[in-house]
Amino acid sequence: MYSDTRKTIEQSRIPRTTVAALAGVASSEVSEYLNGHVVSGQNAVKIEQAVSDVVDLLEFFKSLFDLRPDLKDIEGLKLAIDGLKSAKRSIEMQKELEAANAEIIAGLQHFRN
Secondary structure: OHHHHHHHHHHHOOOHHHHHHHHOOOHHHHHHHHOOOOOOHHHHHHHHHHHHHHHHHHHHHHHHHOOOOOOOOHHHHHHHHHHHHHHHHHHHHHHHHHHHHHHHHHHHHHHHO
């Protein structure tokens, strides 16, 4: 898995220090992980999730604004990632609510007939 993550970091030009800060691990831990050395499973997951979050944000910014966020602004990235996750959760909840409403309406119509 680390080779995919390493490739993503290189292609997306994500600073290792940014990955470390977002993952909550030391930069040396990120370097060890990306160089194929053994790191704890928990830290590996944190690193992979941080990279995934940044990639999602980069794709979002590119598709909507044709912009690239400052990947060294850690606090700004954290806020943007949290906002994007929150928006995605809200959209998913709205879809679930609409599906539930459709089921209720179908059930009520069944009783009418």
